[in-house]
Amino acid sequence: xxxxxxxxxxxxxxxxxxxxxxxxxxxxxxxxxxxxxxxxxxxxxxxxxxxxxxxxxxxxxxxxxxxxxxxxxxxxxxxxxxxxxxxxxxxxxxxxxxxxxxxxxxxxxxxxxxxxxxxxxxxxxxxxxxxxxxxxxx
Numbered sequence: 001x002x003x004x005x006x007x008x009x010x011x012x013x014x015x016x017x018x019x020x021x022x023x024x025x026x027x028x029x030x031x032x033x034x035x036x037x038x039x040x041x042x043x044x045x046x047x048x049x050x051x052x053x054x055x056x057x058x059x060x061x062x063x064x065x066x067x068x069x070x071x072x073x074x075x076x077x078x079x080x081x082x083x084x085x086x087x088x089x090x091x092x093x094x095x096x097x098x099x100x101x102x103x104x105x106x107x108x109x110x111x112x113x114x115x116x117x118x119x120x121x122x123x124x125x126x127x128x129x130x131x132x133x134x135x136x137x138x
Contacts, residue, residue: 003076004032004134005111006039007121008103011049015065016056021122028120028134033074039120040076041069042110044103080106084113100125 013025032039041049046069054062069075080088088106100108108129111119118134119126127133 002035003038003040003114003116003118005107005116005119005121005126005131006041006045006075007107007119007123007126008045008048008052009122010120011041011045011065011069012052012056013122015053015061018056024122032120032134037074038076039072039074040078040110040114040116042106043077043079044106046077048103078110080110084109087113098125098128100129104129 009021010025010028013019013021014029016022019025031037046066049069050062050066053065070077084106088102088109091109092100092102092105095105104123104125107119107126108131111117111131117132119131120134
């Protein structure tokens with residue numbers, strides 16, 4: 001199975017028609033569906049995304065997005081374990097020279113644990129952390 005980690009910025013862009021990256025997100029999502037890739041996301045990204053969509057658009061869109069993510073056959077949903085949260089906290093404390101959000105740290109730690117290289121995001125922090133941006137196929 002080929003897996004791409006999906007971040008909040010990509011999901012927000014996909015669901016918010018007013019987002020500056022909306023067209024790019026639609027294009028990448030179509031490639032993901034066509035090439036039968038799996039999107040991996042965490043409960044932390046889900047939380048961050050639901051909140052952002054509700055604030056940027058409306059509650060109805062946030063609910064629609066949440067239902068899509070929870071029921072989609074192209075999404076693998078991961079609930080972070082206590083061990084992964086602790087490792088994420090250590091990661092967060094370690095990088096004093098970079099301002100990573102704690103949610104990003106949880107994503108990086110999970111990606112490392114699952115040996116994932118590719119991400120779908122419009123957040124440059126993933127690149128700074130050493131991961132590879134998903135472009136068209138992997």
